[in-house]
Amino acid sequence: MTVEYQLTKKKYYETFMQENENQPPVKVLGQAYYEEQQKEWYDLSLVRLAQGEVYFHNQDFESAIFKWENVNGEFKLWAKKNTADAHYELGLSTLAEELYLSIETDSKVLKAEIALKLFSLYTDHNNIERAYEVINELVASQPDYPNVTAIARRFYEEQEDFNSAVELAVDECIRTESLNWFAVLKTYVDKGYTANFIPNYFYQVMIAFYKVDQVYFKQLVSALWKQYKSQPPYLAWIKTINDIFLNIEVGLYDYWQEISTLYQETYTDLMESDHSVKELHEVIPNVLTNWLKITNKSRALFPSAAVLSWNEKFPSTIDTITIENAGRLIFEARNDIDGLEYHYKLCHGIIKWANENGLEVGHTFKWWVDFLLDAHTTHLLITGTNAAASSFVGSITEEKVPQNHETTFVFIHDEEESIQQIADQEIIPMETIDGAEQSPHQALVEVKKPFAFLDKHNCSCIITPSFTEQETREQDAFKYAPLADGLLFVLDAKESLLDEERELLLEIKEHAPNTPVHFVINNMDSLYNQATIERITKEFEASIGADFPQAHVLAYTPHYVSSQHHGDLAQFIKANFYYDPNDVGVEERARRLLFFIQSMLKSLVEKRNQTENHLIESIKWNEDMLVRLNGFLHRVDDLEQEKASSIVSAYHGIKEDISKKLKNKIPRLLKKSSELVKEDSDFSTVHIELNKQMNMRVEEHLQQDVLPKFRISLKDWIATSNEELIASQVDIEEVAESLNKMYNEQKLTLACDFKVLDDWRRDVNRMANRVQLDEENILLRVNPTQLLLKGAGKLFSSILQNQTLLYNQYKKYIESQDYQDITESMLAKFFMQFNLFEKNLEVDIELFFEKPKEVLKETIEETQAHINENQDVLSHMKANPEAYHDPLTLFQLRLRQYELMVKATEEVHYNV
Template identity: 40%
Template sequence: MTLEKQLIQKKYYENLMIDHEDNDPVQILGHLYMGKLGKEEVDVSYIRYSQGEVYYNYKDYEAAIFKWEKIHNDLEQWARKNMADAYFELKLLPTAVDLYKSINSESLTLNTEVALQLFSIYNEQGELDFAADVIKEAVSLNPDYPNVTELARAFFEKYRDWSSAIELAVDEAIRTKGLDWFDILKNYVDEGLTKQISPDYFLKPLEVLFDVNQVSFEQLVVSMWNSYEGGEFYFAWLSEIDGLFLRLEQDPSAIWSKVSAKYQETYVELVNGQYFIDEISHIVPSLLTNWLYLADHSHILFSATSVLAWNEMFENSMSPTTIQKAETALLHSTNDSVSIEPGQRLFEEIVKWAEVRGLDVDLRLKWTVEKVANFEENHLLVVGMTGNGKTAFINSLLGSNSVTPPPSTVVFYENDESIQIDEITDTSTQTIPSLIDLAEMKESDINFSKTSLVHFKAPSKFLLENQLTVMDIPDFDPSTYEAIKNNKNDELKFVHLADSLLFILTATTLFTDRERDLLLKVQEQIPNLPVHFLLKTDTIYHEEEVSKMVEEIRMRIKPHFPRAKIFPFSKHNKSSKQVEGFSQFIRMGFDQKSLVERRNQKLLFYIREALTYLLKRRVETENEMAELIIWKEDIVSKLNGAKHQLSDLEKEKMQIIQSSYHTLKEDIKYDLKTTIPKLIRDCSALIKENSDFRKIHIELNQEMNERVQNYIQHTVLPRFSKAIQGWIELATDEFYQSQDYLEEMSEGFNRMYGEQRLKLNCDFKVLDDWSRDAHRLANGIQLDNMNILNRSTPSQLVLKSAGKLFGTLRPNKSMLCTMYKKLIENEDYDKLATTVTKQFILQFELFEKGLTRDITMFFREPFSVIQEVMEEEQQAIQQKKETLEQLKANPEKYLDPITLFEVRLRQYEWMQVEIERSPSYS
């Protein structure tokens, strides 16, 4: 046992027990001590030190401390450490800590032991920061000391001090180059604990691991790649790992399958449309360069074509050396098969990207892409010149009576249990009754020039048995060649779906130069499309004549279509043998060997068409949005004008209705004011000489009130009832005129909107309320009795007094009669009439005051609707303007993703070209 180990384990005393191992150490050391005591040349400190160890082991800590306090030789610092250990055991921790800290030694072992003891105390006391500092110091001081790094790692992990744990793992991995520490670091990475640390921190351990074990290196690189993916340090990681691979001296024969797969995954992610080009343009070239050098057999074609596609789209972004290596890799690639799944995913991503931005990929393209992916059916395109009997031939195949497709239409005949005909345009799908109806619709449609697809499903034994879809387009004519040449034949865009082309020939023309030129132009537009011919004979020919015609046609087509086959078809031959032969001819015409490759080529074509469509849609969107803003501003202006017109209409109707009612009311007032005095004066005829003049004023007053009440109830109110009904009829007419006017206004706006946007309905319940109130007024007015002759006027007082005084004297009755008559006939009743009129007319005036409110209520809903639509339009205008401004200010938001989609498409096109160069492709 070494000295340091003895000191650590407190077994230094064993050096003094030689030859006395079986005896009591206390007794032996005591005898030694007493034997040496007093001898000046002898240092008993070693014996005291040993006695302290023995007492410590016997748990007599105070005795041990007493012995160690007197040590002043080379073991003094160890003695102080042992004293601190004793105080630690006595739970006198502050004293122990002070002693540990007071130790000053150059012994690495002693300092390490002190640090570990302090770590234990701080850990036990919960002083975790001190504990962390001490254990870090111990690791830094003596990392090779037994268990010190393991103790530190356990402590950091227990208290989730991941930064310290990661730092420890990195430092130890670099120092020891041990795979265990690299595995620990990888676990931290896999748990996501390192994703917030800058990637350059890990470059050194990666470099070390590369030299130690490249398998572990690749695993750690992939783990870190996954950890940083999508985070704030993702692009920094890509830059750092690219730089690292460029610096490392790699074995050319090394295989980096996992890293290569990660490079491919990352590249596809970078160019999937979620990043702007400026964000990735500085990353992709170096990423592709490294990938090209690291790619294994399964990724080399993808890597090389990615390099070429990126450089093609962004010229001079890749180095000439990298381009040359990519071309060489492509040349020596042994891939001879292709899958359409990458293209399908790309198309789906494009569709999803467009939908998120409120756009929609051409429905015709989406439909054709679905058909491309269906390998259970073959697509036969049947074409022919006008008059060649193509439609009749298709009828004979389908067993139905189809018609020639309308202009700008491609018809797909497909077997199904029931008949259904759907027209598919760029924006919609609709079911149509027949192709004849479609032709009529296109004649009246200003957009008929746009090609539509017709999916014609009907029961067909021939199509079912041959798993066939027949494609039909309008007959070729002399103008077709120029249309195709000038790229104005839109139907060809969708007949790219065809797996084979069958051209109808007639026995009278065989194969003309015009037909040859036209077919060559079609094949130029649709490369690798197998072309075959059907010789349609409407006249009965001998077999030898038919064979001669077939041979003549073969000689004409061979220089241009060497693999084309010819099938003679006679409408007079009704045998099943001809149908069976034609079925075999059709099946032989499809190149099933390279079907997947050809379908992939078609898919790539339609992806490019989709990108072209979206680019056009962006320009169209800007123009449409600008036009829509102008249109909506015009609508708002018109709505504002309509609002003013409605206000004028309301004022006009209010004036008419209120004026009419006011006239009615004033007529009643005038009638009452003029009639009531007359009614009262007429009561003078009731005064006779034989009247009881003592009570005559009471009787007359009662009669006068009754005559006024009767007049109001039987004359005025019936007249009012009739007049008010006439007024309500007038108001009704005016209101309905207003409603008619507003309906015309609504129709005008709705025609502009193309939908029922405005409904300007007035509130006719107002008329019901008026009718109810008019009925109440005509039947519910009751006036109070008036004091007509009981007022306190001087003449009335004199007359009533005279009546009481002389009413019983006959000679005076004649005089009183005359006086009463004159009084009644000459009295001024205007104020009285005014009072009665006011009392009577009060309810009518209250009704009149409510007319403004009621008429306003009648027009309130139209005002509200117009205002609401105006506000909606103004808000829409503001939103459209902001969107348009963003489109113009940030075109990269739209154009960059499309460009990156095109990069991926171009890559797949490169791969397709490579596949087509393969000997197995024909």
């Protein structure tokens, strides 16, 4: 037992008990104290240190303190630490802390003990910050000190500070290579406490455990891999694990199967992810290298094909040794991959991506996916001369097939009947197949019914139109041949294979080399003679032998449907087309699905280009339309101003003409009113009567002479205005019609508001029907002359000789006035409503043109919005081409990988 151990446990007193084990420590130490004190030069520090320990263990802390305060020499600092311990036990924490902190020593053990005491003190008083400082410093300086790391781990866990706990576990794993610490770290990973750490943080600890124990290494790698999966640091984790496996040697392949599976899942996830090709370039080559490196050769088909397909797409990104190994292993591995499942997943991944990115995959493609996945049905593609092929299909389906059809029909056995037209844009249910000829281009008609022959022999029939002079690749037989399990070309017994048909069949054979081509000679019953039938069959076989050496010919008699004829046909199909879905046939179906996926990807690439071109064309077309629409709007504005000017001017002219005439007529009427004055008139009141009569004469003239003519003029004005506005409407409609032709729809309906004219007619009838003027003060004014006349009349009217004088004066006055002010006043009253009408004319004409202008403005805004929207989409497409190109590239890469897998499997079967 070392002295330092005795000091830490306060058992130094045991050094005095070696020969007095059976004596009480107090007695032994008292005797030692006495003996030491008898010496000439004595030092009681060691005895006092030991006595203090005994007192402390017996909880006599004050006595212990007294003893320790008097210790000097080499153990003085230990005594001081013990004194602090006693104060701590007495509850004097502040004093204890001061004593602990005042001790300065080079002893690592003493430092550690003081730190542990301070840590306990701080945790007891919930001073967590200071507790962290003490324990972190102690772990950093003396991690080997007994229980330090265990205490730290427990403290971190109590504080739920799992970041510190993980850091401690990682450091201790690397430092101690302890499997116990590995278990702790693995537990933290399993609980997700390590999720906040960057993957590279675990690089050294994984390397350490690879060297210590590879079983634990695999467990840790698997746990971390699953933790980072689908999380933001996933790519960083893949880079980290790649770096590790690139720098270690692996042994038995089976030993690493779990990691190989993780690599496979990772590769699949990355290829189906939203990561750009640029991002994948940084990880995929090493993923493939390591995946192949740790995979058993019997299971290396998938990674080998992945390596080779990636290298084809991105040469020089994978090292030569890996590529050579992949090229060798791909033929040594067994095919344990469900090709149909993988291809189906790829196919639907493409469809989902396309739909999300505005590259809608048509219903036709989706239908073919489900059709090809029916691995238990033999899909026969039937073509030939229309009459013969239709008759042949009709005999086995008992369905009347149009002889000169231009649509592809698919007959499928199903207990529930349904007929539907399948086009890219939509699926339309049909009552019968008679309306199929109205099917759009590239549509097909699916006919599902209980077909006995198809059900019994697990077949479906795809019957395409007969060959035409159009280009081969445009014909349905050419497009569908790679998707079918076999092609049957049907000829009538009285026909021969035309050179054009032979050439088209040869092109189809080259296009779909894995699709067997065989022939049916239909209507053989028309020949009756069996010898003739056999001769024709042999002659036909000989004629096609050079071009179709593997082809067989079936002589068929559809008019006598019998079990024998159907039996011959069934045997013919089974011998030449049928495959076992549980054998290599399913691989052939998977290969056909790959061809279909290839066609779909090609279509999407074309759609992507078409979309960009369509956006460019749409922007250009709409910009042109915007110029035209703005020009049209300006034209309508000009037309409005022109009509407002001419119509208002015409109205104003009529009004001015009448006003001019009235300015001449009214004064004359008023002057002529002098004839109403007589010598015997009562001059005391004559001015009142004259004023009344003068007003009446003017009003009568307006009512009987002016208004009828005014009314006629205004009606003529309305008629002329109507003609002008009709001409404007015609002009607008002509331009709108030309624009609608460009829109190819009735986009613009620009109807002007002719109700305005009805309002004018109503107002003119009202205004020109009758005029009611307030009586004008013509002779009732207060000017000097009138006052004099009226005064004289009242004063001298009773004197006979003055009558003549007054008579002459009144006549002279009436005839001598110019009445301009009176006329102006009367005209103002007369024209008041006509003037108000005139003021509103421009507003009315504006209303007339309002609706066309609104429609044009809305169309202009809509067109501009459409341009802006398309420009934004186009800019995004051009600025982010990888958003479209990268997924398509990855789809093509996966497609190529599956093609290599199928090809390798076929070659292995062929060699066997």
